[in-house]
Amino acid sequence: MAKVKSAFFCQNCGHETPKWLGKCPSCNEWNTFVEEIVEKKQAQQIVAFSKSGKAARPQSLHEIEKQEHRRTLLSDKEMNRVLGGGLVAGSLVLFGGEPGIGKSTLLLQIAVSTPNLKVLYVSGEESDQQIKMRSERIGIENKSCFILTETNIQNIFKQAEEVQPQLLIIDSIQTLYSSEIESSPGSISQVRECTAQLLRYAKTVGTPIFLIGHITKEGSLAGPKVLEHMVDAVLQFEGDRNHVYRLLRSIKNRFGSTNELGIYEMLGSGLRQVENPSEILITNSDSSLSGISIAATLEGMRPMMIEVQALVSTAAYGTPQRSSTGFDGKRLNMLLAVMEKRCGFKLGAKDVFLNIAGGIKVDDPAIDLAVVAAVLSSNADIAIDKNIALAAEVGLSGEVRPVNRIDQRIYEAEKLGMEKIVISKFNKGIHQKDFKIEIIQCGKITEVVKALFA
DSSP, X not given: OOXXXXXXXXXXXXXXXXXXXXXXXXXXXXXXXXXXXXXXXXHHHHTTTOSSSSOOOOOOGGGSOOOOOOEEOOSXXXXXXXXXXXXXXXXXXXXXXXXXXXXXXHHHHHHHHOTTSOEEEEESSSOXXXXXXXXXXXXXXXXXXXXXXXXXXXXXXXXXHHHOOSEEEEEOXXXXXXXXSOSOTTSHHHHHHHHHHHHHHHHHHOOOEEEEEOBOTTSSBSSOTHHHHHSSEEEEEEOOTTSSEEEEEEEEETTSOSXXXXXXXXXXXXXXXXXXXXXXXXXXXXXXXXXXXXXXXXXXXXXXEEEEEXXXXXXXXXXXXXXXXXXXXXXXXXXXXXXXXXXXOOOTTEEEEEEETTSOOOOOGGGHHHHHHHHHHHHHTOBOOTTEEEOOEEOTTSBEEOOSSHHXXXXXXXXXXXXXXXXXXXXXXXXXXXXXXXXXXXXXHHHHHHHHHO
């Protein structure tokens, strides 16, 4: 009987070592090594999806013929936007998110709502009856969508060869296993090997593949870090299960930008695409409340209005608190210091809480002025007119600095019915005659205060 061979793998980065180590020499993480049974694969299994028996030969760069990436437009416009204009043939997309956030629902919805696309949906977590119940809840029927409940990677390839799908969805990669490796499903070896075989299949056959992946309690994708390097795109599905809105972000994309954002609303009948996010990120209230301002921001190529909420109160426990949700806490401290030093507002002994409405995270410096306005509004308990938007960066000397693509921000504010927008006077090429909305140009925070609270 052959001797069973084992090795130790780092659960964080996939580093392999013959003995247990307390600290990984690759990623410097502690206590991440686990023992797994390994078995060397035969050479013929490695080239299972080779187009020909001939080995590849090196080519000169000018000999390689350029080919345009053929994209498949899905029925989901938000997914098309995040992917960079559609799904590229032969691409491998890793789709991650917290449990219960709606990953399986979204991909099943895409599978059944694209009638001209033959889809093979492989589930290792649910039975075919459970998937049938979910599709009935979505309310869409598609005869070209095939369901397979299987976890053996070799059997999946056999069925894919018979069905010849134009899109393959795997739910999830942690449930698959290869009979060539003796470790359990979800282990480092199994996840890495199954992903490698799916990658060879996608590149050889030209079929795009969606891989649903679990995430750890820290919020990162489960499995070795090499998994994110192997795939062509990594999508993150975010949101709070207690709220109805979900955000789709691109962390990595070899065929498009990583700055795009897709927004969905979770309903009983599935996920609804939100084409105008500004309407859901701004509170529709008749009463004017202090501590609220409207910022014109950009997420990728998409301009949108967001609501910035601030609360300033006297510190009850001696030490003032600084808390922010959806905004960088260090930048909030910097803006508070600018307001106190340059404008004379005494905020050092007060608690300051900041929140970006809608549960989104924003790192656009153009919302600096809206943050300053919301804090000052709450401090003075004076409401800002809800028909005024702000779009400018604030410098350390208290100056109002210009931001890029200001014309798109102004058009978005105008489209949503805003009457005024405050920008930097240093933005070039902006003329009042080109817009219906009133443009207020300021150079310092003190000028903004006079314009808002005069």
